């Protein structure tokens with residue numbers, strides 16, 4: 001069982017939480033044309049790394065608030081807990097963020113306004 | 120005239136269809152060490168408001184809302200709990216919640232806040248006695264030692280798999296708020312888990 005430190009309630013048992021899967025998946029903007037293949041990658045494909053993974057968790061039985069968590073999928077060590085809408089602050093967390101294939105996906109590029117996409 | 124079943128009568132409460140009091144204790148014990156009763160018809164308002172409207176809501180409800188999450192304003196007539204950074208639960212005297220709701224709904228901040236009357240959705244059980252922490256610890260994973268869970272603290276957690284809010288009023292006095300539909304389950308669990316300490320459950324007063 002994991003002990004997860006909810007940013008609001010403090011240390012609680014894993015059974016009080018629900019995992020919302022991979023964090024930092026940006027939705028492509030409707031104005032940006034995207035192929036079905038690129039959109040399906042955004043919609044269906046999830047990363048499953050061996051090592052540090054950035055996940056969303058919700059404290060379902062407690063404060064019912066969402067937060068992000070960087071977890072080692074081998075050792076289950078929790079590297080850091082950080083708020084929704086923010087980026088990881090630890091070096092390991094940042095590295096995991098950059099290492100994700102999604103950073104180089106067409107869908108993520110299309111999540112920003114079109115004029116900022118470098119063609 | 121058709122007979123109205125007691126279950127449908129006005130003034131019904133979460134434990135109405137149980138015959139109370141119930142006393143559970145081993146024969147070796149002379150007295151019970153835990154008292155459980157329902158705080159019947161306690162008004163409950165769930166309020167969502169950001170920090171800029173918090174003081175106004177506090178003034179309108181006559182509650183001090185400058186609380187951290189999982190903190191309560193203590194053993195007052197009207198207890199306020201902070202459930203999260205922008206969420207409060209107010210436990211108001213029976214009947215007063217309707218007027219409180221009206222006051223908030225007709226205030227000029229109503230577009231910035233949300234008020235939900237959850238009086239009948241939730242049920243408040245009063246638990247007291249020197250063994251009450253031992254009882255709750257059997258079904259609750261949070262640390263209930265007086266050093267880490269003391270007066271004016273509250274916690275939203277699981278008690279024997281049921282989602283509850285625990286409020287510590289005094290060292291050996293708690294309020295346990297659960298879903299009304301879970302009230303009988305929580306009662307039965309408490310009677311079972313509290314047997315070794317001796318537990319008496321009463322219907323409680325209005």
Ligand SMILES: [Zn+2]
Pocket residue numbers: 006007008009010059062063064065
């Ligand atoms: Zn929490």
